[in-house]
Amino acid sequence: MNPQRGVLIAGNWKMNHDLRETEQFFFGLKELAEKELNRKTIRSLFETNKLRTCIFPAALSLSQSLVHAQELPFPLSIGCQNAHWEKKGAFTGEISGPMLQEIGIQWALVGHSERRQLFGETDATVRKKAQSLLEQGFAIILCIGETKEEREAGQTQTVLSRQLTEGLPQIPTLLNEPVNGPMSEPIWDRLILAYEPVWAIGTGVTATPEQAEESHSFIRNELIRLQGETVGKAALILYGGSVTPQNFDALLACPNVDGALAGGTSLKVDSYVKLIQACIKSLHQPTLP
Ligand code: PGA
Numbered sequence: 001m002n003p004q005r006g007v008l009i010a011g012n013w014k015m016n017h018d019l020r021e022t023e024q025f026f027f028g029l030k031e032l033a034e035k036e037l038n039r040k041t042i043r044s045l046f047e048t049n050k051l052r053t054c055i056f057p058a059a060l061s062l063s064q065s066l067v068h069a070q071e072l073p074f075p076l077s078i079g080c081q082n083a084h085w086e087k088k089g090a091f092t093g094e095i096s097g098p099m100l101q102e103i104g105i106q107w108a109l110v111g112h113s114e115r116r117q118l119f120g121e122t123d124a125t126v127r128k129k130a131q132s133l134l135e136q137g138f139a140i141i142l143c144i145g146e147t148k149e150e151r152e153a154g155q156t157q158t159v160l161s162r163q164l165t166e167g168l169p170q171i172p173t174l175l176n177e178p179v180n181g182p183m184s185e186p187i188w189d190r191l192i193l194a195y196e197p198v199w200a201i202g203t204g205v206t207a208t209p210e211q212a213e214e215s216h217s218f219i220r221n222e223l224i225r226l227q228g229e230t231v232g233k234a235a236l237i238l239y240g241g242s243v244t245p246q247n248f249d250a251l252l253a254c255p256n257v258d259g260a261l262a263g264g265t266s267l268k269v270d271s272y273v274k275l276i277q278a279c280i281k282s283l284h285q286p287t288l289p
Pocket of ligand 1: 196201242265
């Protein structure tokens with residue numbers, strides 16, 4: 001990580017945690033955070049935007065999660081796992097940006113590999129979603145990553161380059177457009193990339209820090225090539241794929257790994273808090289009494 005850019009710990013709950021489990025998670029998180037996290041340290045990190053946290057619950061738990069998040073001793077954003085690019089219309093089963101904003105959601109995951117592999121999302125649909133949601137003022141985490149077969153065939157960088165070239169929205173246009181949404185942050189604070197090698201997701205096999213850094217620095221250079229230095233250097237690139245408190249320190253020590261998108265680890269309060277603690281430690285913030 002780079003202290004200038006700061007870090008983000010995002011949790012993707014996927015199709016887990018019903019309403020009762022969601023409530024239990026947030027009660028547990030409040031209790032543990034009050035005990036384990038130094039209020040002053042964490043407040044100063046959040047105020048300077050050096051540390052951000054976000055959880056992506058299932059759609060039916062979004063409203064409840066928003067209410068519970070407000071009771072936490074630190075700011076936690078709540079985001080949706082998927083949203084349609086159109087604002088309304090005949091799209092059975094879909095949810096739109098304005099509907100999400102109406103209940104207070106400002107974050108969205110875009111192009112997770114499960115959406116791509118199981119629900120037919122392509123780079124083209126990923127781009128439409130990313131473009132539309134950014135225009136509406138959302139912060140998005142756009143996920144990319146190669147499969148095991150692609151890595152073994154030596155195609156990792158080709159795949160990442162294609163996913164970025166074809167999936168990234170038109171940022172120069174966005175930079176010139178006033179955003180009417182609730183978020184006033186500049187575009188590079190709202191466009192976050194997640195490198196998630198498909199072979200590492202939910203498998204217990206994590207990319208080594210060397211593999212992660214190689215891909216993350218490649219992604220950053222591609223971002224600079226495609227979007228220019230301002231966006232490319234400032235955008236956060238998260239690592240995702242079997243992140244645990246045990247392997248996270250070494251990943252976070254990589255200069256271009258700016259946090260995590262954790263699946264299984266984010267479902268449990270203690271392991272989610274450990275990821276936050278690892279970030280606080282690596283930001284070297286002096287602990288105030
Ligand atoms: P995992 O999932 O941490 O359970 O591997 C990560 C993800 O799919 O975002």
